[in-house]
Amino acid sequence: MNATKLAKSSAVGTAVLERTFKEKLLTPVLIGVCFLLLTLENISFRPIKLLKSLVNDVITYSAFIINLPVNFTADTTKSFFEFLNFNIHQENKILKDQVNKLISEKNELLFFKNENDNLKRTLGIKNQGEYAALLVKVIKEDTSEFGKSFSITKGSSENLELGQAVVRNNIYLGRISEVNYLSSKVMIVTDAGSRIPIVIPSKGVNAILKGDGYSNAELLFLPTSANLDNNDQIYTSGTDGIIKEGLYVGKVIVKEDKNKKKKYSIDLGFKEHQLNYVSVLKLKR
C-alpha cells in the first residue's frame, strides 16, 4: 500500500504503474470485457442490444467507406473487360430478340394471372396477404466460415423486421437475420443455417431448402417417392407464413451416380457477389 502511494507521488512511479497495468492487467481486463459482452448479448440485455445496433450501423457504414477503393478497383476492372467486348453488336441483337419474347410471355402470364384471380374469386379462395417491395442498396457482402450474409441500407427506421424475404426480380435471395436502426443483415439462401420451405409445383412436392455454406443449397425432407427431373422449377411455398409464396428460388439439376441413383442439386436463380440493389418484401397491414 505504502509502495503504491509512493509510486503515485512521482512521475516515474506513475509511469511504472501504467506500465504494470498495461503489461499485467490489461489483457485480463479486456478478456473480462469480452466475456461480459458475450453474456449480456446472450441474455438479450436491452441496452446492449441498442448499443450493438448503434455500433453495427456505424461499423457497417464505415466498412462501406473503407471498401470504396476496393470496389472501385473491381468495378473498373469489370468495366474495362466489358469495354473490350467486340461482340457487343451481336449481343445487342440477341438481347433485343429475348426482350420481345419476354414481352409476349409477360402478356400471356398476365392473362393467366387474371384467369387465376377470377377462379379464386369464384371458388372463394382468399389470397395471401399483400406484400410491398422496398428497394434497398447492398452495402457489402460478408462470407466467412460462420455464415454468408450481406448488409443493406435500411433498418428498423423503415419498419424492416426479422424474417422478411429479400428478392431481386422476384428471385428469392434470403431473409433478414438482423435489424439495426439504419442497416440490416440478410442471411443468404446459401448460408449453412438457412432453411426455407419450398415447393416444386410441376411434381407437387414440398421440401426444405438448406444452404450448404458455399455457393449452393440442398433439398431436405424430400419424399422418397419424389422423382424430380432436370429443370424442375423451385418456388417458396410460404408455409411458414412469413415468406411470400411463389418466389422463384432455382431449378433442379439431376445427376445419376454409378448405381443409377438420382442425386439432386440446385441451380439457384442468382449469382452471389453481383448484388447491387435488392427488394425487401413487407407484408401490407
Added chain:
Amino acid sequence: MKNFFEKIRFYIPHLLILIVIANDSLLINTWIAPGPIINLKYILLFYFCLYQPDRISVISLFFLGLVFDSLQSTPLGMTSLCFIVASKLIYFLKKKRTQANFQNEFISFGIVLAAVQILTLIIFNYFSKTSPEYSLIVINIILTLALYPLFRYILQFFFRYQI
C-alpha cells in the same frame, strides 16, 4: 511530414488487418474461391505478432475483433477474445521455441489456428443460438494452413522484419 509517414508505417499492420476484416470475403472468397476458404486475418495477425510484436497492441486487437463481430453478425466479443488469446499464444510459443526456422513457425501457426477455432466453436455453443458447420471450419483450417507459406512469402517481400 517525415513523422507522419513514420506513423503511417508504424500502423500499417493495423490498417492491413482492418482492410482484410472489412473486405474478408471480397478479397479472398470472391476472387479466389467461391466460399469461406481461408482466414487471411489470422495469417496477418500471426505474422505481425511473431515478427513485430510491438506494433500490435492488445487494445487494437480488441477493437478489430469487435469490428469483425459486428460485420459478420457473430456474438459480440467472440473475435476480440480469439484475437487476444491468439496473440498471447503466439508470444508464448515464440518464447518457448528453441530454433527460429520455418518448420517451427508453421507448427506454431497450426497450433494457434486450431486453438482459436476450437475456442470459437466453444463460444458458439455457449453464446449463440446458431451452430456453425463443422466441415467448413475444418476445411478453413486446412486451407489456411496450406496457403500460409504463400502469404508469408508475400508478407516477407513487403515487410522484411527480423526476429
